[in-house]
Amino acid sequence: MQQTATDWTLEEKKVAEEAFERAYTREIEALISEVRTKSGLINEVKDLWKLHDFLSARRHEIDGKYDYDYSSLLFTFAELVRDEWLHLDELRSLSKEKISKIVALTKI
């Protein structure tokens, strides 16, 4: 299942980079919106620290997830599709084999 950069054609790399960037932008925009909403609802100190804990967890998760590495890219795409940051359609220019692997991984 593990891949290297040479398993990806130039065209696939372009599609992958764009899809990756698009998912990142979507997730960050959703997070900004969520942080604004949460901030508007802060009434007391425990809400402040809850927002801090939330940001700590999301930052850690996002930093780990958006690591553009061909050896883990199929896993990353599966996670992004499962979490609806990316549609399978946006990856349709990848090889059938890669798409099948991504689909299989979304079901794990």
Added chain:
Amino acid sequence: MQQTATDWTLEEKKVAEEAFERAYTREIEALISEVRTKSGLINEVKDLWKLHDFLSARRHEIDGKYDYDYSSLLFTFAELVRDEWLHLDELRSLSKEKISKIVALTKI
């Protein structure tokens, strides 16, 4: 300079607890307002993580500062007066000796 609980009369303890609580409430209210403003200005991911860093630093500072301990209370009050979370007037029922120490500490 270091004091213990027995150096404080019951009346002084009451005044100190109220002043401490008032300063804490003021600082937290100001922080909530600042976080709301900062959240409204978030446009991109670096603003999100700047808010996270800001909350990490303020939480650490506030957790350390608001430790109600008679051995460090004069230092804490001096810091709160210097940072304008507390007015010296609000401590006027403390002994003259304590007030003088607090005033001296605010100048360090």
